[in-house]
Amino acid sequence: MTEAQSPSERMYAAVRAAVMNGEFAPQQSLKPQELATRHGVSLAVAREALLRLVGEGLADRLPNRGFAVPATGAERWQQIAEARATIEPEMLRMAIERGDLEWEARVRAAHHRLARAVPYEQDPDAWGEAHRVFHRTLLEGCGNDVLLATFDRLWVDSELARRWAAAHAPARDAAAEHLALEEAALAREADRAAGLLRDHVTRTVRPLKTS
């Protein structure tokens, strides 16, 4: 049942995964022709995939000079962390004010899946996805799709930047922080939860000292 989707979709997914997995270095140019032949599709399909990536912030477009992996690194990572630390705690406040029982149940389930997930070292992708879902579920209670779309975008940027900014693995005590976060959110302690989230985001996303 996991059979081939449209060529465009497969191409898009493949290039996206390649960029996110760091198979191309930042600022490396992404050549439609090469990608097309490699995946056995036409130029138009490769171009479309690249254009979609540009819309997501996963590629830059240089007019008449093609596409490239966006520049990234510690500085950009710092900015993304700050942006997340600015926005997400406020979203969590709203969620705690507005979230209903169904939200609480989903938070519990998401945290449970994250806690039970295979460790990061064993399967970074699976852990990362559970991690994303936990964070997103926490914020989904805010009931604002526009803010959630902003979160989605920042998360993608964050993951890309993280790969190139030194600290590939999550902080050692991420599990404890997630547990505290869940607990504060379900206890409806907005201030404490917001503070924890701010610290968590800042800590998790901050690059390691380059000492």
Place this chain on the structure above:
Amino acid sequence: MTEAQSPSERMYAAVRAAVMNGEFAPQQSLKPQELATRHGVSLAVAREALLRLVGEGLADRLPNRGFAVPATGAERWQQIAEARATIEPEMLRMAIERGDLEWEARVRAAHHRLARAVPYEQDPDAWGEAHRVFHRTLLEGCGNDVLLATFDRLWVDSELARRWAAAHAPARDAAAEHLALEEAALAREADRAAGLLRDHVTRTVRPLKTS
């Protein structure tokens, strides 16, 4: 100087303007073939323009069913207003903490241009652009490109939603609010400025009662 750019660029600008100007109703489908023939270009160019619009949130993509103007209306507008009211005051706080003299000068200049601009009724586009630049300049002092990109995106969404959500004109006292905002920001009164901005965004963007 205003001569023809690439076909792709002209096409993109034309469709973007058409959508922003409300020449297509929300959820109306945008047909590449029609747009292409109308502008005398090939399908690929129209498709590319649409793909770029999708990336900006100015078009939706329905797989195998083409493109459409995104659904919008009062409810979405409310969410955008809330998102802006959540994010922008925090950015302004940062700007007030970090902004340098050069930032202050640019804020003054932007406010001056807005105050001197032709009134909204006379040239909505020109006034709107001066308005956007003033708001953006205020926030630029925050020094975070990621947050500024978020602002840019929300502004676009906001303008599109505003057109379809009842209140086309800015609030009557927008000028007074802008003046107060400039004054509070330059006085470095972060709390007051943030509060003013939150109120301003909420008020300006809130749809008129549909009574």
Place this chain on the structure above:
DNA sequence: ACCGTACAGATAATCGATTATTTGCGGTAG
């Protein structure tokens, strides 16, 4: 030796046509 220019190869942008998918309609069975 240095700078500017012209050429050649590579890459991006565009095109016109072909193929695949969806949608609406008409006919038919239940």
Place this chain on the structure above:
DNA sequence: CTACCGCAAATAATCGATTATCTGTACGGT
């Protein structure tokens, strides 16, 4: 009368090839 099936028109997706633009290099003038 309604539900289902299939055909035909419309539209989206894809392709292969052509045209425009850029990049680096070699040549010639100063």
